[in-house]
Amino acid sequence: MSASDILIEVKNLKKYFPIQKGVFKKVVGHVKAVDGVSFSIRQGETLGLVGESGCGKTTVGRMIMGAYRPTGGEIWFQTPDGGPRLNLAEMTPAQMRPIRPHIQMIFQDPFASLNPRMTVREILAEPLIVNKVAKGAALEGRVRELIELVGLKVQYLTRYPHAFSGGQRQRICVARAMALYPRLLVADEPTSALDVSVQAQIVNLALEIQNKMGLAYLFISHDLGLVRHFSQKIVLMYVGKVVEYAPAANLFGKPRHPYTEALMSNVPSVRSDFVSHKIILKGETADPINPPPGCAFHPRCVYAQDVCSREEPLLREIGPDHVVACHFSEALDLNGCDALGCAI
Amino acid sequence: MPPLLEVDDLQVHFFIDEGTVRAVDGVSFSLEQGKTLGIVGESGSGKSVIGQAILRIVPSPGQIVNGRILLQVDEKENLQQQTLDLVTIDPRGALARSIRGSDISMIFQEPMNSFSPVHTVGSQIMEALLIHSDVSKAEARNQAIEMLHRVGIPQPENRIDAYPHQLSGGMRQRAMIAMALVCRPRVLIADEPTTALDVTVQAQILALLKELQEEFGMAIIFISHNLGVISDISDDVLVVYFGRVMEQAPVKDIFDYPLHPYTQALLRSVPGIDTPVRTELATIEGTLPDPLAYIVGCPFYGRCTECGGDSVCRDQPYELTKVSPEHFVACPRMCIKL
Ligand SMILES: Nc1ncnc2c1ncn2[C@@H]1O[C@H](COP(=O)(O)OP(=O)(O)O)[C@@H](O)[C@H]1O
Ligand SMILES: Nc1ncnc2c1ncn2[C@@H]1O[C@H](COP(=O)(O)OP(=O)(O)O)[C@@H](O)[C@H]1O
Ligand SMILES: [Mg+2]
Ligand SMILES: [Mg+2]
Numbered sequence: 214m215s216a217s218d219i220l221i222e223v224k225n226l227k228k229y230f231p232i233q234k235g236v237f238k239k240v241v242g243h244v245k246a247v248d249g250v251s252f253s254i255r256q257g258e259t260l261g262l263v264g265e266s267g268c269g270k271t272t273v274g275r276m277i278m279g280a281y282r283p284t285g286g287e288i289w290f291q292t293p294d295g296g297p298r299l300n301l302a303e304m305t306p307a308q309m310r311p312i313r314p315h316i317q318m319i320f321q322d323p324f325a326s327l328n329p330r331m332t333v334r335e336i337l338a339e340p341l342i343v344n345k346v347a348k349g350a351a352l353e354g355r356v357r358e359l360i361e362l363v364g365l366k367v368q369y370l371t372r373y374p375h376a377f378s379g380g381q382r383q384r385i386c387v388a389r390a391m392a393l394y395p396r397l398l399v400a401d402e403p404t405s406a407l408d409v410s411v412q413a414q415i416v417n418l419a420l421e422i423q424n425k426m427g428l429a430y431l432f433i434s435h436d437l438g439l440v441r442h443f444s445q446k447i448v449l450m451y452v453g454k455v456v457e458y459a460p461a462a463n464l465f466g467k468p469r470h471p472y473t474e475a476l477m478s479n480v481p482s483v484r485s486d487f488v489s490h491k492i493i494l495k496g497e498t499a500d501p502i503n504p505p506p507g508c509a510f511h512p513r514c515v516y517a518q519d520v521c522s523r524e525e526p527l528l529r530e531i532g533p534d535h536v537v538a539c540h541f542s543e544a545l546d547l548n549g550c551d552a553l554g555c556a557i
Numbered sequence: 558m559p560p561l562l563e564v565d566d567l568q569v570h571f572f573i574d575e576g577t578v579r580a581v582d583g584v585s586f587s588l589e590q591g592k593t594l595g596i597v598g599e600s601g602s603g604k605s606v607i608g609q610a611i612l613r614i615v616p617s618p619g620q621i622v623n624g625r626i627l628l629q630v631d632e633k634e635n636l637q638q639q640t641l642d643l644v645t646i647d648p649r650g651a652l653a654r655s656i657r658g659s660d661i662s663m664i665f666q667e668p669m670n671s672f673s674p675v676h677t678v679g680s681q682i683m684e685a686l687l688i689h690s691d692v693s694k695a696e697a698r699n700q701a702i703e704m705l706h707r708v709g710i711p712q713p714e715n716r717i718d719a720y721p722h723q724l725s726g727g728m729r730q731r732a733m734i735a736m737a738l739v740c741r742p743r744v745l746i747a748d749e750p751t752t753a754l755d756v757t758v759q760a761q762i763l764a765l766l767k768e769l770q771e772e773f774g775m776a777i778i779f780i781s782h783n784l785g786v787i788s789d790i791s792d793d794v795l796v797v798y799f800g801r802v803m804e805q806a807p808v809k810d811i812f813d814y815p816l817h818p819y820t821q822a823l824l825r826s827v828p829g830i831d832t833p834v835r836t837e838l839a840t841i842e843g844t845l846p847d848p849l850a851y852i853v854g855c856p857f858y859g860r861c862t863e864c865g866g867d868s869v870c871r872d873q874p875y876e877l878t879k880v881s882p883e884h885f886v887a888c889p890r891m892c893i894k895l
Contacts, residue, residue, distance in 0.1 A: 259835075265755035378844055408599040408782060410841035413826040417837045435755065442828035443835065461834070479760035481785030483824060485809045493764050494757045497727045513757075556830045 222253040226286035248453035259430040261444030274399040314393035321402040323382035327374040334370040340392040359388040380411035438557035452509040459535040469537040482556040489554040560587035567624035576849040580606040582800035593777040595791030603800040613648035659689040662737040666749040668729040672721040679717030704735040727758040799856035806884040818863040
């Protein structure tokens with residue numbers, strides 16, 4: 214594939230939030246929410262972004278869609294129809310405005326992101342009106358197209374968000390996000406609040422829309438099974454940093470980072486014919502305000518050596534498209550999904 | 558010997574202005590000492606209300622309108638019988654209070670709801686001990702520290718004086734387990750206790766509960782919407798839907814030989830090792846029935862793809878049928894076939 218197939222390329226992305234104290238709001242430190250994250254997404258591809266709560270997933274998503282200004286790093290975006298490649302990290306809000314329609318985001322809580330005083334018709338028409346892409350009959354036609362795209366009835370257009378179930382609200386959010394034919398959808402835990410049967414409906418819808426519209430997804434989730442089903446490539450984060458980044462099959466087949474192995478082993482399985490070998494980690498995710506020295510994972514790592522608490526392992530390429538940040542990737546013979554009895 | 562806890566035809570209804578919500582509509586099960594019963598179902602299926610009924614903390618306008626909840630009790634002050642029907646006791650009386658905490662206790666998804674924010678974790682654990690047993694304050698403090706240590710809280714002699722908000726999510730969950738278990742209850746009701754936790758912490762808590770169960774011998778009712786978690790922790794499983802048990806069996810049977818179309822559909826909707834990646838997942842079409850509806854037959858009628866709209870399923874009154882010594886299914890069509 215040629216370089217122009219790359220839709221978005223994130224390089225060494227950082228976001229430090231200041232911690233302020235006292236009446237004068239003196240900055241006493243920083244939360245290194247995202248601390249040097251790199252990955253790329255091709256046109257029409259799904260990248261799964263996984264990690265435990267607080268590791269910086271949402272912050273990455275928000276920087277990409279322009280809601281947060283990065284502290285450092287680059288976000289290269291290929292504008293459509295052979296347009297220029299732009300570094301979004303350096304652009305002002307005014308410069309970002311024409312780019313915004315290409316990158317949309319949906320969230321875990323579909324209710325919070327829908328205005329309760331607007332009908333579905335108004336919700337779907339809003340981006341079309343604000344961006345002056347349609348009016349009159351064309352506007353109504355596009356609104357109907359959108360509601361049908363997400364599998365809801367045209368009659369629902371007159372209703373308000375409260376009249377819908379959680380799954381239906383998420384469909385409305387997807388419809389709104391699709392209004393301007395985005396090239397990238399950042400989906401931040403879009404099914405975490407839904408029951409499994411409804412989750413399956415939303416996953417199917419997302420796959421269908423992707424096939425139809427050829428857009429790329431940054432799929433943020435803590436559910437490894439779902440991410441495996443959905444994504445071609447996976448980035449696994451731990452306390453603001455990438456620990457492993459690989460094609461999905463490689464990551465699940467032969468993980469190269471102890472955290473990946475442990476996380477896989479911890480997914481509860483619904484199959485009793487799979488004997489799972491759980492690696493129970495000590496403690497909890499480190500505090501991003503005060504991460505442990507060396508490898509942030511070392512206090513919980515079952516394979517940690519002295520060097521792990523002294524030297525930070527750099528992210529390095531260990532196989533085709535496979536990068537990992539661990540001193541002992543080559544020495545450790547980590548177990549993949551099958552050997553762990555992980556049935557995802 | 559009768560089982561430690563036996564729930565028989567429990568019905569809990571909420572009488573709201575718009576009508577009656579049959580939140581729990583004829584649920585029966587029994588629980589042996591040292592065993593774990595998993596209750597699984599989608600949101601709104603009545604799982605939490607089952608737990609609330611056993612503890613006699615169903616909020617108004619809910620009422621237990623039918624059924625028995627039989628608990629085997631130790632000799633208690635002026636209590637003659639060995640078997641106590643919790644449905645008959647005054648929920649605000651001394652007996653109910655003594656049962657809550659000392660015989661049966663509960664842990665929740667959100668530990669902040671169990672702890673008062675203005676008292677230290679330790680003082681709240683100690684209070685449970687002081688109410689339910691004859692110990693001195695110093696002894697209670699020692700036991701609280703011991704229990705915090707037991708649930709894996711580092712430096713318990715310092716953490717005991719922490720306020721709930723000063724602990725991390727996982728630590729709060731552990732402290733709540735410590736508070737629930739400090740009086741050595743014989744039944745622990747765990748309502749989605751790991752739902753808000755990361756998978757690595759969830760795995761820790763599940764392992765901890767199994768360990769403590771081995772040590773203390775308590776029975777656990779584990780409520781969750783997560784099929785994997787239920788499969789991991791349960792000995793027996795109830796699959797509930799619309800306040801009714803659709804299927805009940807030992808855990809292996811539920812996951813290897815699910816018989817009810819609803820159980821089968823739930824299991825299929827989770828992507829697993831056999832699901833080819835990026836293919837369509839099996840879904841359950843339609844939505845839950847209106848909570849105010851009164852349904853005579855199978856509540857899954859209309860969404861079920863197996864019965865093809867057979868009117869028998871709609872009209873034949875709901876009944877849980879034994880298909881093997883330990884496997885029960887409420888599916889009219891299945892039952893007719895047998
Ligand atoms: N607006 C903000 N101000 C200060 N800290 C923040 C802000 N947003 C997120 N954080 C912190 O940054 C870290 C990463 O948060 P987030 O990106 O939301 O993680 P995730 O989505 O992986 O759970 C957390 O420690 C969080 O508390
Ligand atoms: N306090 C209440 N008032 C009215 N209805 C309630 C109340 N609590 C629960 N319900 C209803 O009872 C049913 C079962 O609820 P619940 O047991 O909380 O479900 P689950 O725990 O399985 O998600 C739902 O229809 C719910 O709306
Ligand atoms: Mg997040
Ligand atoms: Mg509940």
